[in-house]
Amino acid sequence: MDLVIRDASILQQGELVTVDIGIQGATVAAISRALTVDAPELKAAGCLVVPGMIETHIHLDKTCILDRCRIEEGTVAEAVRETAAAKRSFTIEDVYARGKRTLERCIAQGTMRMRSHVELDPGIGMTGFEAVEALARDYAWAIDLELCVFPQEGLTNYPGTEELLIEGLRRGARAVGAAPYFDSDPRGQIDRIFAIARDFDAEIDMHLDLAESTEGMQVEYVCRKTEEFGWGGRVAVGHVTQMSLLPPDRFAEIATQLANAGVAVTILPATDLHLMGRSHDHAVPRGVVPAEPLRKAGVTCSISTNNVLNPFTPYGDGSLIRMANLYANVCQVSRPADLAGCLDMITVSAARLMRLTDYGIRVGGPADLVGLDARDPAEAIATLAQPLWGIKRGRASFTRSRPQLHPPGLQHRRSCQA
Known part of the structure; x- marks a missing residue:
């Protein structure tokens, strides 16, 4: 495998499931609840993953x-x-x-x-x-x-x-x-x-x-x-x-x-x-x-x-x-x-x-995936969930970091002074 996406929440037959997604080249090669493989990892951490x-x-x-x-x-x-x-x-x-x-x-x-x-x-x-x-x-x-x-x-x-x-x-x-x-x-x-x-x-x-x-x-x-x-x-x-x-x-x-x-x-x-x-x-x-x-x-x-x-x-x-x-x-x-x-x-x-026959998250399908900062589809729309990363044909196409809050404290003050 070229990449494994860990703990992705996806829709399968209308139900949300948490899976690992294995990518080989430009294709989804495996979808499993626990994929055992030695490959670079992208941690979805339970975020919703959708096709592009x-x-x-x-x-x-x-x-x-x-x-x-x-x-x-x-x-x-x-x-x-x-x-x-x-x-x-x-x-x-x-x-x-x-x-x-x-x-x-x-x-x-x-x-x-x-x-x-x-x-x-x-x-x-x-x-x-x-x-x-x-x-x-x-x-x-x-x-x-x-x-x-x-x-x-x-x-x-x-x-x-x-x-x-x-x-x-x-x-x-x-x-x-x-x-x-x-x-x-x-x-x-x-x-x-x-x-x-x-x-x-x-x-x-x-x-x-x-x-x-x-x-x-x-x-x-x-x-x-x-x-x-x-x-x-x-x-x-x-x-x-x-x-x-x-x-x-x-x-x-x-x-x-x-x-x-x-x-x-x-x-x-x-x-x-x-x-x-x-x-x-x-x-x-x-x-x-x-x-x-x-x-x-x-x-x-x-x-x-x-x-x-x-x-x-x-x-x-x-x-x-x-x-x-x-x-x-x-x-x-x-x-x-x-x-x-x-x-x-x-x-x-x-x-x-658009009559796209090569669409969706499935084994053998294109590795076109987007990670959304949401737990499920309804939350994605209701909260204007941010797309965190995209993979197009098996390679990264964009990334976006989550915002970080900086509450007052010694560590924060020191980092700003540095």
Whole structure:
């Protein structure tokens, strides 16, 4: 063995167990309650160990641009407008440098898989794509990063955009996205995205139904197209803030459609809280879709970051634990099983959304592990547990020390004087 992790608390078949994990090369070679082997050791000391966390929906190409944009209205339209103006001056070097800052934050917070949405249109060309492609290559030692190309500013109404999406898929993007609410023909865009995905055998990951009313919802149409194309299990929709405004019976009806069609939902709490409800001066809607009834209906759900330090979301530190905790606060999640479900939505369920077959802590699986400063999944979310260390493909990818308190005393005074 190259490494043994001692006294790790892990989930096995829904139960917490304390085990030793043996690692050989890039693979988990053994899991045992008492592993007898002579090898270097990492003492987990009963901390919760989870497979590397998964960011299913983030935008590395337009991160960290607050110094170039104004936020006065705080609306979706303003965010798109300000970002569109800023991105005209993006360069590959600029996108790479900004994306690197956010990517490194994510890695240090325990993220080991990621899907980054990248805008393609004639105004930006392939600049963002090439920069994020380079980040994926340069940081492959710490994270598996896949690209999802999408048309933020419209498709049917923006000639030349479709050709760029196709170029991105030809160059290795695994997924194609959409933002039909900014297209003059929303369903026309959805139709084209499904056709392109079929032509390239690509995953579909849409920005959908981001609005403050229930008018013009497209989620049911996406479910119908998913069934028509036989793309069940390969389609995800992010935001769907309009669903949060529905009465329970109508919500349950759509939840059943999503489950039957095999359409997953990604919840983006920081962005949706920031953007939604701007037209209200009281009883402001949160705009965050509750995952618990969706999950009970059989819908695959993930929680993700979306944007960091830009007009869509003017904050963020790359922590998926923080996103899951924020979601739990907003949606009043308190039962231990539901809090544990929040951790599941940034690990196992997120892996299912991205159709990752090589995921999880098991013998023969990848040695992609994160140690959390918590005893169990519910505590990890409730206390914003810090990731203490990460192992990617069998080698250390980051470490973080626990804070130390320094109570008054002779020894402390002497150490400071030294």
